[in-house]
Amino acid sequence: MQNNHHKEHLYKILVIGDLGVGKTSIIKRYVHHNFSPNYRATIGVDFALKVLNWDQETVRLQLWDIAGQERFGNMTRVYYREAMGAFIVFDVTRPASFEAVTKWKEDLDSKLTLANGKHVATVLLANKCDQGRDVLTNNGIKMEQFCQENGFVGWYETSAKENINIDEAANCLVKHIMASENDMLQSEVPDTVTPQLEKDKGGTCSSCFRSQ
Amino acid sequence: MATLMEQRDPGWKLFGKIQPREGSIKDPKRIQKEYETKSGRAGPGNPTSPRQSVRKNLDFEPLSTTALILEDRPANLPAKPAEEAQKHRQQYEEMVAQAKKRELKDAQKRKKQLEDRCKLEESIGTAAQTWNQEILPNWSTMCTSRRVRDLWWQGIPPSVRGKVWSLAVGNELNITHELYNICLARAKEKWNTTPAPATEGEAEDAGSSDRESSLELIKLDISRTFPQLCIFQQGGPYHDVLHSILGAYTCYRPDVGYVQGMSFIAAVLILNLDTADAFIAFANLLNKPCQMAFFRVDHSLMLTYFAAFEVFFEENLPKLFAHFKKNNLTPDIYLIDWIFTLYSKSLPLDLACRVWDVFCRDGEEFLFRTALGLLRLYQDVLTCMDFIHMAQFLTRLPDLIPAEQLFQHIASIHMTSRNRKWAQVGCCTFYILGFVAGFLVRLQTILTTQILRLH
Numbered sequence: 127m128q129n130n131h132h133k134e135h136l137y138k139i140l141v142i143g144d145l146g147v148g149k150t151s152i153i154k155r156y157v158h159h160n161f162s163p164n165y166r167a168t169i170g171v172d173f174a175l176k177v178l179n180w181d182q183e184t185v186r187l188q189l190w191d192i193a194g195q196e197r198f199g200n201m202t203r204v205y206y207r208e209a210m211g212a213f214i215v216f217d218v219t220r221p222a223s224f225e226a227v228t229k230w231k232e233d234l235d236s237k238l239t240l241a242n243g244k245h246v247a248t249v250l251l252a253n254k255c256d257q258g259r260d261v262l263t264n265n266g267i268k269m270e271q272f273c274q275e276n277g278f279v280g281w282y283e284t285s286a287k288e289n290i291n292i293d294e295a296a297n298c299l300v301k302h303i304m305a306s307e308n309d310m311l312q313s314e315v316p317d318t319v320t321p322q323l324e325k326d327k328g329g330t331c332s333s334c335f336r337s338q
Numbered sequence: 339m340a341t342l343m344e345q346r347d348p349g350w351k352l353f354g355k356i357q358p359r360e361g362s363i364k365d366p367k368r369i370q371k372e373y374e375t376k377s378g379r380a381g382p383g384n385p386t387s388p389r390q391s392v393r394k395n396l397d398f399e400p401l402s403t404t405a406l407i408l409e410d411r412p413a414n415l416p417a418k419p420a421e422e423a424q425k426h427r428q429q430y431e432e433m434v435a436q437a438k439k440r441e442l443k444d445a446q447k448r449k450k451q452l453e454d455r456c457k458l459e460e461s462i463g464t465a466a467q468t469w470n471q472e473i474l475p476n477w478s479t480m481c482t483s484r485r486v487r488d489l490w491w492q493g494i495p496p497s498v499r500g501k502v503w504s505l506a507v508g509n510e511l512n513i514t515h516e517l518y519n520i521c522l523a524r525a526k527e528k529w530n531t532t533p534a535p536a537t538e539g540e541a542e543d544a545g546s547s548d549r550e551s552s553l554e555l556i557k558l559d560i561s562r563t564f565p566q567l568c569i570f571q572q573g574g575p576y577h578d579v580l581h582s583i584l585g586a587y588t589c590y591r592p593d594v595g596y597v598q599g600m601s602f603i604a605a606v607l608i609l610n611l612d613t614a615d616a617f618i619a620f621a622n623l624l625n626k627p628c629q630m631a632f633f634r635v636d637h638s639l640m641l642t643y644f645a646a647f648e649v650f651f652e653e654n655l656p657k658l659f660a661h662f663k664k665n666n667l668t669p670d671i672y673l674i675d676w677i678f679t680l681y682s683k684s685l686p687l688d689l690a691c692r693v694w695d696v697f698c699r700d701g702e703e704f705l706f707r708t709a710l711g712l713l714r715l716y717q718d719v720l721t722c723m724d725f726i727h728m729a730q731f732l733t734r735l736p737d738l739i740p741a742e743q744l745f746q747h748i749a750s751i752h753m754t755s756r757n758r759k760w761a762q763v764g765c766c767t768f769y770i771l772g773f774v775a776g777f778l779v780r781l782q783t784i785l786t787t788q789i790l791r792l793h
Binding site for chain 1 (some may be wrong): 727
């Protein structure tokens with residue numbers, strides 16, 4: 127019955143960002159399709175598993191929900207190992223959590239690179255968008271530009287509470303992970319001419335930006 | 339809606355969904371009535387509401403027997419053959435009988451549970467008396483006796499729990515109520531002066547570690563501390579108390595500050611002690627070598643603890659240990675949460691308090707012994723899981739954990755490895771590092787206290 131057409135993918139995905147930005151809520155919404163205002167603080171790391179059917183292939187996402195307090199950095203960095211993608215989350219109602227985004231990204235990139243030397247695909251989530259978008263509108267930052275400058279493959283305004291854009295963001299991340307996986311598989315074959323990816327990369331990125 | 343149901347309804351009805359139809363060939367009420375008469379349960383008269391009258395007459399009324407009613411096919415469909423109708427009636431009666439039997443069994447189980455609870459409450463009452471009248475008045479002489487240690491293991495009655503914890507944790511730091519008030523006053527001063535410039539100041543030097551110690555973290559975490567109890571949240575009765583204790587601690591130990599996990603520990607203490615005493619126990623508890631290592635996030639020392647834990651893990655549960663190794667499941671993944679919150683987040687609160695009881699008696703060793711007890715309790719399920727499922731299971735333990743069983747498993751964990759005890763397996767690292775850390779901590783504390791007093 128099982129033929130070799132049916133491929134299985136297992137991806138480890140990190141969910142990081144400041145304390146209380148809604149990392150656990152996003153995962154609960156994505157995996158269990160529900161929301162509660164009563165989640166407990168995550169200490170250390172929590173886990174979730176999401177199984178997707180992707181073009182007749184099975185994709186298993188291992189979600190690592192990592193505690194947000196900066197102090198834990200030393201201890202949780204070991205959890206970055208072997209991750210294929212990441213969400214960096216901030217709270218649109220708390221400017222400080224957005225300020226921290228670049229730090230989370232730098233931290234991630236400094237500790238984790240793919241086998242081909244590239245950084246892992248990372249999607250930026252502007253969470254709690256149901257509660258206002260002060261950070262997004264007041265600081266004059268162009269999010270598209272911010273993402274390109276900081277190496278995010280895309281960004282989404284999300285709300286775990288209202289179920290806005292969670293699936294979209296995850297699909298975007300999975301798409302990029304698969305692309306970088308293919309890229310790595312191709313580069314492993316020595317005598318093939320690998321297509322120049324820079325141009326291609328730009329193309330897929332902008333498709334993920336929700337520009338109208 | 340009703341018409342829709344009629345069309346596809348096969349002839350079984352759940353009460354409350356739609357009204358029994360008057361025009362059907364065989365009145366459903368009659369069938370119900372027939373059944374009741376047959377089983378001798380018919381109510382006196384009042385045929386319009388047979389359920390109500392039945393309810394009144396019985397001590398115990400199985401719900402499902404009345405909820406399910408046999409009904410004939412809708413009129414627009416051909417009638418069932420007599421044979422089939424008979425068969426269905428028979429099946430219906432069997433179902434009802436089974437449901438009744440099941441519910442009777444449930445009722446008996448509930449009664450047994452109630453009896454057990456009464457018995458438990460009675461034994462807690464007598465234990466409380468023993469603790470209050472015999473043990474507490476003679477604490478220093480009795481606390482190490484065999485009898486008290488045994489009683490202790492069985493769980494401290496909630497009414498004396500706070501008192502026993504206070505005595506057992508001690509007050510090596512010599513914190514007074516006055517010192518607590520000084521720290522609290524300083525914390526309040528900070529809260530009152532910082533809010534306005536806080537957001538801007540934070541945004542300006544977001545890179546500095548100051549962002550961490552901000553009191554905003556405490557605020558964010560308080561609402562996420564035992565949210566299901568609804569007492570620590572904004573507007574809840576203990577919200578301000580929890581805020582005060584955590585704030586006062588950041589002034590008492592600015593070098594440690596607020597670290598996630600602390601809110602759970604403070605909350606458990608608040609549930610068992612008055613505010614100032616809770617603070618004293620909190621500060622002294624965090625000052626223990628193991629807690630200091632974790633809350634200062636001293637990575638190398640934490641790794642030493644994990645390594646020592648693994649020695650006992652392999653010794654006690656070799657099969658599971660091998661399974662964990664094979665799946666690359668390292669102890670930090672589950673121990674961090676368990677140790678940082680002293681199990682108050684991962685275990686049901688009453689069970690967590692029992693773990694705290696013995697932790698107060700036996701010290702840090704018991705935290706790791708409890709971890710092994712949990713692993714032993716769930717050994718069979720864990721052995722069948724892969725990495726992600728084990729990680730998920732251990733970071734989110736079942737809602738219902740059998741307390742007695744868990745304590746039996748903990749009891750059968752041996753905390754000696756090749757004649758070495760817990761502290762020795764830590765290769766004296768705990769002792770040396772603990773001693774140095776303890777010395778520095780004490781120095782720091784003395785200085786802080788002096789500074790606060792001078793201020």
